[in-house]
Amino acid sequence: MGFSVSASAAIIFISFLMVAGTLYTAWDNAYANVQAAQEYWYEMRLSQLNTLSSLDAENSSVSTGTDSGGNQYYNLTLAIQSNGVTLYVPHWSGTYDGKLVTLNNVDDDNVGFLSDYGYLLPGNSIQLNVTYIPLNENEHSIKITFDNGCWLLINWYYNTTEKVVYVNTSRGCPMEVS
Amino acid sequence: MAAGGPASELIMFIVAILVAGSVAGALAYVTNDIAHGINDRGAMLADRLRTDFAIINDPNHIPVDTGTSPPTYTFYIKNVGKEIIPFTSDAVQVFIDGNLVPASQLSFEDTGGNTITSLQPYQVGVIKVQYDLTSGHTYTITVVLENGVKRSLVFTAP
Numbered sequence: 001m002g003f004s005v006s007a008s009a010a011i012i013f014i015s016f017l018m019v020a021g022t023l024y025t026a027w028d029n030a031y032a033n034v035q036a037a038q039e040y041w042y043e044m045r046l047s048q049l050n051t052l053s054s055l056d057a058e059n060s061s062v063s064t065g066t067d068s069g070g071n072q073y074y075n076l077t078l079a080i081q082s083n084g085v086t087l088y089v090p091h092w093s094g095t096y097d098g099k100l101v102t103l104n105n106v107d108d109d110n111v112g113f114l115s116d117y118g119y120l121l122p123g124n125s126i127q128l129n130v131t132y133i134p135l136n137e138n139e140h141s142i143k144i145t146f147d148n149g150c151w152l153l154i155n156w157y158y159n160t161t162e163k164v165v166y167v168n169t170s171r172g173c174p175m176e177v178s
Numbered sequence: 179m180a181a182g183g184p185a186s187e188l189i190m191f192i193v194a195i196l197v198a199g200s201v202a203g204a205l206a207y208v209t210n211d212i213a214h215g216i217n218d219r220g221a222m223l224a225d226r227l228r229t230d231f232a233i234i235n236d237p238n239h240i241p242v243d244t245g246t247s248p249p250t251y252t253f254y255i256k257n258v259g260k261e262i263i264p265f266t267s268d269a270v271q272v273f274i275d276g277n278l279v280p281a282s283q284l285s286f287e288d289t290g291g292n293t294i295t296s297l298q299p300y301q302v303g304v305i306k307v308q309y310d311l312t313s314g315h316t317y318t319i320t321v322v323l324e325n326g327v328k329r330s331l332v333f334t335a336p
Contacts, residue, residue: 004193004194008198011198018209022206022210023212026217029216029220030217030220031220034223044259095235149256151234153236
């Protein structure tokens with residue numbers, strides 16, 4: 001009788017130890033997984049909070065021309081400056097007058113970077129060309145979305161009387177609306 | 179009586195071991211189930227934290243194709259997270275001003291116009307929405323992923 005009790009108690013005790021071991025391993029795995037994801041989430045939010053971009057007017061320029069059909073156009077070079085965190089330019093996306101454009105090639109849609117850029121360091125700027133814009137006072141817009149989802153929206157129009165481009169910029173980051 | 183003592187002891191021992199074994203087995207089963215649950219819940223939470231996307235349209239210039247009835251509006255979705263986003267009508271729900279857009283009125287494409295089922299990190303996908311909107315009015319589109327991550331964009335219908 002005594003041996004039966006102690007044997008069964010030993011089995012139950014060992015099973016409790018195994019339960020504790022299994023649960024601890026599962027909790028540890030889940031905690032490590034969530035912790036790593038949480039660190040990524042914090043990094044992303046910090047990156048978005050510290051993303052500050054603007055138009056560098058000094059390095060932006062405009063030029064006019066006439067195509068083979070006699071139509072007048074202007075080319076705009078927009079210098080986009082980072083005043084916040086380092087941004088990775090190949091992961092940027094853009095829309096020009098609402099339509100998605102490729103930013104690494106100017107020939108396919110008249111919008112593209114001046115050269116192959118990698119990282120945009122704080123304080124530096126990169127130049128984006130917008131070419132063959134019909135020479136009139138219609139308003140145009142470019143929205144650049146960075147690798148972390150933050151964006152810079154640039155609206156402009158060409159004043160044919162004063163022969164200057166008036167530019168307006170706004171910026172933001174994706175935040176959940178509920 | 180002298181022979182019944184050890185036999186009953188043996189029977190009691192076997193019964194005790196069987197009962198203890200059953201309890202231990204049940205505990206192991208339940209524990210395994212809980213451990214799987216903890217792992218699954220952790221993975222789900224981690225997946226949600228690593229998932230992020232943005233609707234990158236210019237809110238004042240939404241591309242529209244008026245050649246269809248109702249018109250087709252184009253929304254660009256950029257995966258800015260670390261996880262691959264399932265990109266089908268089963269996995270993604272679209273609401274306009276709180277009204278669910280039926281899956282039959284949605285199409286999910288890459289930027290080349292090909293149908294796709296997932297979005298890689300930093301890839302841009304296209305959701306085409308066939309819906310009746312009034313030009314000049316402001317609407318809110320909300321895109322909800324299968325793990326509950328959602329983003330909204332307030333835009334003016336062209």
